[in-house]
Amino acid sequence: MDFLGGRRLRRSRRTAWSRAMVRESLLTPSDLIWPLFVIDGHNEKTQIRTMPGVERLSVDLCVEAAKAARDAGIPALALFPNTPDHLRSTNGAEAYNPDNLMCRALSAIKSAVPGIGLIADVALDEYSSDGQDGLVRNGEILNDETVAVMIRSALVQSKAGADIIAPSDMMDGRVAAIRDALDGEGFEQTQIMAYAAKYASFYYGPFREAVGTGSRLVGDKRTYQMDYANSDEAMREIEQDIAEGADSVMVKPGLPYLDIVRRAKDSFNIPIYAYQVSGEYAMIEMAAAAGAIDRYGAILESLWAFKRAGASGVLTYYALEVARKLGA
Numbered sequence: 001m002d003f004l005g006g007r008r009l010r011r012s013r014r015t016a017w018s019r020a021m022v023r024e025s026l027l028t029p030s031d032l033i034w035p036l037f038v039i040d041g042h043n044e045k046t047q048i049r050t051m052p053g054v055e056r057l058s059v060d061l062c063v064e065a066a067k068a069a070r071d072a073g074i075p076a077l078a079l080f081p082n083t084p085d086h087l088r089s090t091n092g093a094e095a096y097n098p099d100n101l102m103c104r105a106l107s108a109i110k111s112a113v114p115g116i117g118l119i120a121d122v123a124l125d126e127y128s129s130d131g132q133d134g135l136v137r138n139g140e141i142l143n144d145e146t147v148a149v150m151i152r153s154a155l156v157q158s159k160a161g162a163d164i165i166a167p168s169d170m171m172d173g174r175v176a177a178i179r180d181a182l183d184g185e186g187f188e189q190t191q192i193m194a195y196a197a198k199y200a201s202f203y204y205g206p207f208r209e210a211v212g213t214g215s216r217l218v219g220d221k222r223t224y225q226m227d228y229a230n231s232d233e234a235m236r237e238i239e240q241d242i243a244e245g246a247d248s249v250m251v252k253p254g255l256p257y258l259d260i261v262r263r264a265k266d267s268f269n270i271p272i273y274a275y276q277v278s279g280e281y282a283m284i285e286m287a288a289a290a291g292a293i294d295r296y297g298a299i300l301e302s303l304w305a306f307k308r309a310g311a312s313g314v315l316t317y318y319a320l321e322v323a324r325k326l327g328a
């Protein structure tokens with residue numbers, strides 16, 4: 001049998017020790033960033049129909065979740081508020097109310113669990129009555145006017161304790177504008193994680209239920225979020241955000257866009273994060289519930305794929321579960 005010429009790639013796969021020795025990428029708790037949905041109230045948790053297993057939490061329960069995350073070795077949380085309906089408006093003014101739900105959650109967690117990083121999402125959809133990430137006039141999403149509101153939002157979040165500002169809106173020029181405003185107010189050490197390559201995706205559905213924007217959204221987000229047919233354009237978005245002062249960049253959604261993660265990793269010397277979004281979570285959960293896949297096996301495989309593709313970390317609703325199991 002010399003047709004192989006001695007070349008047997010299976011040799012290194014034969015035993016567990018050998019597979020461990022040649023393994024090219026690692027997944028550890030410090031790779032996992034945990035998104036939390038915040039609601040008003042005390043000792044309150046509510047279910048999200050399309051995200052079985054994920055709950056919205058009141059601020060006091062977010063503090064408990066933060067402690068659990070810290071104990072499991074998770075480096076940072078990403079917070080998303082479900083703003084009470086009566087506080088949503090066309091101008092999204094609640095976004096820069098220093099006492100809004102997001103700010104209250106940031107400061108409560110920061111004082112109780114100072115060792116965990118806090119990532120604050122900046123976009124107007126969580127505060128506006130339109131469900132769009134920007135201000136709307138005659139059906140147009142306004143760019144520069146939206147950026148002006150985002151600056152104010154980023155400042156109140158930083159004052160409340162945000163360590164990383166994460167603009168998820170895809171307006172042009174917002175990274176430079178936020179960087180400038182932060183520096184001007186003494187927040188030179190506050191990082192910016194730019195949702196640089198964020199696609200207009202059908203995988204955000206469950207998230208929109210979680211933050212209460214799905215039912216109000218009219219139309220779609222294609223005039224600012226990216227066309228899923230494009231990859232060169234994602235490189236241009238990332239290049240732009242780096243030039244404007246981003247400390248790290250994000251690709252979103254995750255698994256359907258691994259080619260973008262890898263290409264970004266090969267093209268830029270900056271930490272790249274991937275967001276395993278709500279629809280990806282729902283697909284795994286629902287396929288597992290139907291008996292189609294092994295749940296935890298599929299979870300680990302999906303997270304490992306991000307590391308293999310070159311991501312520095314992953315925003316994932318599985319963060320706590322996986323961090324605990326990896327650390328066990």
Ligand code: PBG
Nearest residue numbers: 123125168203204207277278279
């Ligand atoms: C909006 C925002 C979205 C997500 C994070 N920030 C939804 C959207 O753009 O409509 C999606 C995250 C997920 O689906 O898990 N600012």
